[in-house]
Amino acid sequence: MGDPADLRSILVRRLPLTRLRDRYGASPLHLLLVLCSFALALYAGLKLLKGNPIAVALWFVGAALIHDLVLLPLYTLADRALQHLFPTPDSRTPQAGAGRVNYVRIPALVSLLLLVVWYPLILRRVPGYRVTTGLSADSFLGHWLLITAALFAGSGLCLLAGTVRRARGRKPPVHKR
Structure with missing residues (x-):
């Protein structure tokens, strides 16, 4: 059959979370937190731009x-x-x-x-x-x-x-x- 460590590594490699970690480079929790922070920044940006978008854009550029x-x-x-x-x-x-x-x-x-x-x-x-x-x-x-x-x-x-x-x-x- 083969070495149990080899069999375990083959099974682990096929798990979707392991493939995601290999491709992304970090844990799925890290990816989730980064996506949540982007969503929060997008929400805050939309709320900010609702008032006076030109002034907000000028403030950021300045x-x-x-x-x-x-x-x-x-x-x-x-x-x-x-x-x-x-x-x-x-x-x-x-x-x-x-x-x-x-x-x-x-x-x-x-x-x-x-x-x-x-x-x-x-x-x-x-x-x-x-x-x-x-x-x-x-x-x-x-x-x-x-x-x-x-x-x-x-x-x-x-x-x-x-x-x-x-x-x-x-x-x-x-x-x-």
Whole structure:
């Protein structure tokens, strides 16, 4: 008859889900989630375009142009400056120094994301906020600055702990999966 492992591989290859995984490259659940996200994006796009399609299209084109022509060069320049400040210790392993730059990249990214989401309140650009909510908008700038300082301080502590651990010759803990 043949080896049972060969027979099992022939049977498994003929299953539709296995063929789909071989052709698609990921599990069927991944495909389902991607299709659902496309459907959700299509629904949101149709709802957005219902109001003022010209303004929405102009906003998307303007956002893409501002990102590509202004923001991308700015944060690429900032990232190059950070890489210059944190050079790789060994030129044969470029990934060794790239991890240290992430101790600045990640808190900066989170801080800027918070600023983008909450900028009207942080910059006090919401005229009716006190009337509508009964609260003052004066605390948002201070809170954002405190959160930013805490993010960078925590990141600095993590960098310090990693540096001390490497200096002592200990390997970082291995997480079993």
